[in-house]
Amino acid sequence: MSVRVRASRLFERQLQSFFKQKRSAHSVGIIGAPFSYGQKRRGVEGGPQAIRDGGLLERLSNLGCQVYDYGDLNLTTVPNDKPYNNHVHHPRTVGSANRILAESVSRAVGDGNLCVMLGGDHSLGIGSVYGNTQQQPDLCLIWVDAHADVNTPLTSPSGNLHGQSVSFLLRELQHKIPLLPGFSWLTPCISAKDVVYIGLRDVDPGEYYIMKNFGIQYFSMREIDQIGIQKVMERTLDHLIGRRKRPIHLSFDIDAFDPTLAPATGTPVIGGLTYREGMYIAEEVHNSGMLSVMDVVEVNPAIAASDEEIRATVNLAIDITTASLGQTREGSHCGIDELPSPSATYEQDEQTVRL
Numbered sequence: 001m002s003v004r005v006r007a008s009r010l011f012e013r014q015l016q017s018f019f020k021q022k023r024s025a026h027s028v029g030i031i032g033a034p035f036s037y038g039q040k041r042r043g044v045e046g047g048p049q050a051i052r053d054g055g056l057l058e059r060l061s062n063l064g065c066q067v068y069d070y071g072d073l074n075l076t077t078v079p080n081d082k083p084y085n086n087h088v089h090h091p092r093t094v095g096s097a098n099r100i101l102a103e104s105v106s107r108a109v110g111d112g113n114l115c116v117m118l119g120g121d122h123s124l125g126i127g128s129v130y131g132n133t134q135q136q137p138d139l140c141l142i143w144v145d146a147h148a149d150v151n152t153p154l155t156s157p158s159g160n161l162h163g164q165s166v167s168f169l170l171r172e173l174q175h176k177i178p179l180l181p182g183f184s185w186l187t188p189c190i191s192a193k194d195v196v197y198i199g200l201r202d203v204d205p206g207e208y209y210i211m212k213n214f215g216i217q218y219f220s221m222r223e224i225d226q227i228g229i230q231k232v233m234e235r236t237l238d239h240l241i242g243r244r245k246r247p248i249h250l251s252f253d254i255d256a257f258d259p260t261l262a263p264a265t266g267t268p269v270i271g272g273l274t275y276r277e278g279m280y281i282a283e284e285v286h287n288s289g290m291l292s293v294m295d296v297v298e299v300n301p302a303i304a305a306s307d308e309e310i311r312a313t314v315n316l317a318i319d320i321t322t323a324s325l326g327q328t329r330e331g332s333h334c335g336i337d338e339l340p341s342p343s344a345t346y347e348q349d350e351q352t353v354r355l
Ligand SMILES: [Mn+2]
Pocket: 122, 145, 146, 147, 149, 162, 253
């Protein structure tokens, strides 16, 4: 090896050690849940693969996270899954998928991981939140979404279970939920006061009734317009963890974003979050230090009009995930205590080269 090559390798090594990021304390478990039977448009089961292909795991590793990939769950359909009441679709299939997901999330959290669940449609919020409460019964829930997803099977206009997830979780609604086939394993596990919605702009009458009557804190797009995302996050975190620190479950539906930013999703609604508002939500959840499980749902690569639309939606999902786990827009000085100086050894080698 020539002296020049040796010198340049040495210099490279010095640079590497200088800029090596400090390992973050986060160990992150990734669970893929390729599932679409909580609504009628197939394709959202391709979400986990699209987000993986977009480089999520590499981005998290580069951030200093210790990443454990639990793989994608095998969520199959239950044969002869007749609608409940001739209206609620695929109850056994959705119930069974969520039971499997709940066990998986519970295990990943029990292993000591912060957990990222890649959906899949938002009916998976049932299993993800329930599984998390099995390890952390006192958690609170931030549901970022264009929709409240709190219809009961008896108020739902569409019969889609992805618009009913929160109703199955709320203790206050225990006696308003019929026993659906496939759901006997589930008991309500959170209280209305432990939930905050952000980004709402398409709320059904039954959902509005529930939000108002049970006192669920919400910040619709109107409140975001009115007081700004900074105040919204301040009030959200004050409401949930102001008096007592406890784990946060962040359930992020990509349709919370404006459809111009996240077009590859099943139920887009005009007038959604900007990129900066979404990033601020994620950053503030990270800064609370209490994030426990994050759901990233409703990315549907089969719906987009172009590859560019898929890429934009997937990149957005990845950006909010990495921001929730500590990526900052202003940069960071992880592992850098001082600027590098040309080292004596390097100078010496350079001289040798010159000779
Ligand atoms: Mn949703």
